Amino acid sequence: MDEDLELIERFKTGDKTAFDELMQRHYRSVLNLIYRFTGATGQPAEDLAQDVFLRVYRALPRFEARARFFTYLYKVTMNLCLKERARWARHRSRTVSLDGNWEDPVSPGPRAIPDPAGSAQDRFERREVAGEVREAVMELPEEQRAAVILHRFHHLSYEEITEVLGISLPAVKSRLHRAKLALQRRLGEGTRESLEEARQPEAAG
Amino acid sequence: MATTCAQVEELLPAYEDGDLSVEETRRLERHLQACPPCRQGLADLRSSWERLGAWKDLEPAPAWRQDFWRNLGRDEERRRLGPWRFLRSRHWASAAMAAVLALGFFTGTWWQGAPVQPTGMAASVLISRDLAEIALASAEPQEAESFLLGEVEGPFSPEILDEALSSVQAP
Ligand SMILES: [Zn+2]
Numbered sequence: 001m002d003e004d005l006e007l008i009e010r011f012k013t014g015d016k017t018a019f020d021e022l023m024q025r026h027y028r029s030v031l032n033l034i035y036r037f038t039g040a041t042g043q044p045a046e047d048l049a050q051d052v053f054l055r056v057y058r059a060l061p062r063f064e065a066r067a068r069f070f071t072y073l074y075k076v077t078m079n080l081c082l083k084e085r086a087r088w089a090r091h092r093s094r095t096v097s098l099d100g101n102w103e104d105p106v107s108p109g110p111r112a113i114p115d116p117a118g119s120a121q122d123r124f125e126r127r128e129v130a131g132e133v134r135e136a137v138m139e140l141p142e143e144q145r146a147a148v149i150l151h152r153f154h155h156l157s158y159e160e161i162t163e164v165l166g167i168s169l170p171a172v173k174s175r176l177h178r179a180k181l182a183l184q185r186r187l188g189e190g191t192r193e194s195l196e197e198a199r200q201p202e203a204a205g
Numbered sequence: 206m207a208t209t210c211a212q213v214e215e216l217l218p219a220y221e222d223g224d225l226s227v228e229e230t231r232r233l234e235r236h237l238q239a240c241p242p243c244r245q246g247l248a249d250l251r252s253s254w255e256r257l258g259a260w261k262d263l264e265p266a267p268a269w270r271q272d273f274w275r276n277l278g279r280d281e282e283r284r285r286l287g288p289w290r291f292l293r294s295r296h297w298a299s300a301a302m303a304a305v306l307a308l309g310f311f312t313g314t315w316w317q318g319a320p321v322q323p324t325g326m327a328a329s330v331l332i333s334r335d336l337a338e339i340a341l342a343s344a345e346p347q348e349a350e351s352f353l354l355g356e357v358e359g360p361f362s363p364e365i366l367d368e369a370l371s372s373v374q375a376p
Contacts, residue, residue, distance in 0.1 A: 023273060028265055035263045046266050050276050057277060129259040137257065152257050177218035180250055184217075187256050188249025 004069035012061055019060070023053055026070065029154060030077050036149045038081050039138060048084055052077050071163040074154070078146060078164060136186040144179040147172055208236045213243045217250050 010018035031049040055076055146165055150156040161172045213236050219225055220233055237244050
């Protein structure tokens with residue numbers, strides 16, 4: 001039995017410290033799934049992560065270990081992100097003003113990990129790269145972005161992604177393949193234009 | 206069948222995943238050998254995926270655990286209070302007003318300032334009739350009762366609660 005399931009069993013018998021341990025194992029990744037999928041940082045991101053665990057706390061007594069705990073956890077997280085995003089979008093369209101906490105791929109998050117020591121120039125360049133990467137991922141269509149984040153940052157297998165997103169294996173692959181091509185074009189070393197020029201229209205094969 | 210650069214580019218992610226047939230793989234590899242730009246394309250595919258790692262994690266707020274258990278406590282309180290939860294809102298003054306008016310409603314003696322004298326309640330208690338009515342309309346009898354039994358904090362003396370409760374129990 002895996003460690004999460006052991007903790008869940010303990011929690012079901014009324015041991016709240018088991019839930020605390022479960023959270024400590026997963027809070028950071030839930031927070032960062034929210035961060036990367038929605039662009040939310042700071043309080044809105046924390047609030048959403050807290051909400052995820054409140055719901056899980058309520059639902060866990062009925063949790064049956066058919067799937068791994070974290071795929072269930074990520075599923076709850078994704079669903080809440082989508083729900084919250086819709087609410088924020090409504091709010092934003094009403095108030096017009098942007099609070100800067102939502103889908104803001106350019107500015108670094110307030111609690112982004114500080115870069116390790118290095119020259120100012122190094123730090124600047126690293127931040128530039130991070131900003132570029134963030135923008136590139138944020139510009140992906142939502143369904144591709146979800147798959148990319150789960151695979152690249154949370155190290156989920158294709159099979160696990162099918163569980164979280166509720167889609168087929170071919171759909172997972174196709175989303176990831178399209179996303180990788182888009183990222184290659186955005187972030188690759190050789191620019192698109194120079195490649196086009198250099199390419200032979202038809203190579204023998 | 207000829208394999209164009211565009212076709213190769215589209216197949217590269219599947220090639221990376223080992224999802225191509227033996228025949229497709231052979232054709233693609235032959236093309237890569239002969240075509241530096243497509244080799245560059247494959248290198249870019251790998252390096253751009255690697256570069257995503259530059260996007261660093263957020264650090265959780267230092268007090269996230271305390272926040273969770275506090276939020277949970279609040280959430281449980283809200284559930285316990287049911288429709289009365291707004292009485293515990295930050296706007297204590299209007300919540301208190303509504304509560305007093307609700308009491309008056311139960312006892313049948315609408316608030317005139319005379320028999321019900323909760324301490325700290327000023328004359329500002331007047332006008333929140335609407336709030337009180339909303340509260341009553343949304344309350345289940347049991348919830349109204351638990352409110353009156355004092356399971357909900359409020360600026361009421363036990364006598365007032367007893368009186369209000371007896372009027373609810375014996376209509
Ligand atoms: Zn080529």
